Amino acid sequence: MIDQVDALVDTGLDELIFNLPFADPATVRRAGELLVARFG
């Protein structure tokens, strides 16, 4: 996941929007915290 997001961040996009189609709230929370900690 990290490599794929890294490559998208490098394109210069301002915002990356993700869906987690079958995730529960705890998984959504974990995904957000991971993304913000690594890239935000």
Add this chain to the structure above:
Amino acid sequence: MTKFGLQIPNFTFADVPDREMFEHVADLAVAGEQAGFDSVWVMDHFWQLPPLGGPSQPMLEAYTLLGGLAARTRRVKLGTLVTGVTYRNPALLAKMVTTLDIVSSGRAMLGLGAAWYEEEHDAFGFDFPSAGKRLDRLEEALQICRAMFTEEAPSFAGKHYRIEKALNIPRPVQPNGPRIMVGGSGEKRTLRLVAQYADMCNINGSPDTIRHLLEVLHGHCAEVGRDPSEITTTRLGSLFLTS
């Protein structure tokens, strides 16, 4: 700094009865907000998309849902990714998004695109003209929505839509109205509309494709005299976490 948005596309939840469905969706949005997502998006469809089970699966109407999510969240921006121009009269759409801006205290966004789900249109009785004509409608709708967000008594007479002194009171909370996103990666027409009318765009593809589309967008901006840095660029994708 890259921002992150959360799209909630699926309403099929195991062991969640319909009467509790909204609470579960609200829990997803609140979890996203608390985790640091900057925006929450829903699709604007009346049938679930085939990859997520198709018409037999639940789908909530987007703007009714966003009003509920506005009341449960405090910080995230809220919008559709994106509304098909064929679904609603554009003046009504501008009124709905203005109301969302009021309910959310200034967090509404308007996502708009040329629509694509023909079977859904057939089922619900919406017109589904050719792609070129849908893009013509999109261009007129963008002008009407912008005018209703920014002008006191806007009038517009197009080929497909018209408004006549369409007062929009109360005014949006955001000084220039909700930001307008155009969804779609069409190089000739869609990205041209972004350069002409939009505050945001959502494009899709691999990193190389994204770079190419951004170059195309910058070219359109140069031709119409628009500073591309004014346009927020986004991409939608799926994320699957493993433990």
